[in-house]
Amino acid sequence: MRFLRSFGKFALGSLFSLSLTLLLLISSLSQLTEYSNLKKIFSEALIEIRTKEVNITEAYHLIKYACKTQERINLPIDNDTIELNCSQVEKVEERDFLNFLATKIFEKFYFKEYPCSVIECLKKGDERNFLIIFSKEGNLFFKKIQNYLILITAASCTGFILVLENWQERAKGLGKVLFSTGLFYFIIKYSYSFFLPAQVREIKIVQDIINVFTQNFLYLFIFGILLLILGYSLSYQKRKVKGRK
Structure with missing residues (x-):
């Protein structure tokens, strides 16, 4: 009986520790990839980079001018483009333009639809598909795994306490x-x-x-x-x- 209790302590304690560690890691990923959290981190980093590379005042007035004859414009960003709705651009003040632009760039990749699931994309090893981790789809995946880990952690914790x-x-x-x-x-x-x-x-x-x-x-x-x-x-x-x- 003592042997079984000792074995139960070791087995359930190890399972509890492992599941708890995984739960915290996945919960951190879930927390990180939440829209509001990731947008804040991304926007701050992007603003810091773009203010060093681009004349924001000049870019703002060029885009406002282009919007006088168009309803939508496509803005090239690195190897991609983002579509700006001119009716929205017209409402943005110059001091808020960089935040507006950062939000549009962030939403472009956060809500991107991938041709594979999270696991499949990671297996392919393609750098472009790797960004699925930091997308809405990635966030939903982490939340799903988190729910399973909560059940396993709660069960192993209860068993550990009982022995x-x-x-x-x-x-x-x-x-x-x-x-x-x-x-x-x-x-x-x-x-x-x-x-x-x-x-x-x-x-x-x-x-x-x-x-x-x-x-x-x-x-x-x-x-x-x-x-x-x-x-x-x-x-x-x-x-x-x-x-x-």
Whole structure:
């Protein structure tokens, strides 16, 4: 019986830790690829780049002039084009033009329809299809996987709690799992500097993405420490009461 309980602790604890890690990674991807979050990151990065490369005032007046004789214009952006509705352009002030343009460029690739599913696109290894990760379709895919992982994590957590004998052991057991999983905060936060060149690390969009991934693990790490403190405090109090008897 003791062997089965020990095996159950190990198996369920390992499954809980693994599913929790995957859940946080997928949840971070889901959070990152939400329209509002990704648009903010993308727009800020694009504005920073374009203000260095393009005379915004000149571009604004050229587009406004072109819209006097057309209802829609196609604006070349790198190897693609975006369509601007002139009725919308007419309502945009010069100070808001870059944000307007950044939103249009972002929506062009975020709502793009791909000829393959997320898994199929990634298998092809084509750089253009790889961007499906940062699309609406990619976001829906991550949310779907997230729902499955929530069920697995909840089930393994419940089983892990049930095989532990008492509340102090449960607090310590859960605390150890959360603490060890939360260590990924430090792994991600400080190891990516070894894999990315300095000029890439300094790009704001890269820093924003790293922050999304590390934040959830930091919360887990802190909560794990609190549970460990609670568990060992309960054990100490229990031994103290027994000692008095």
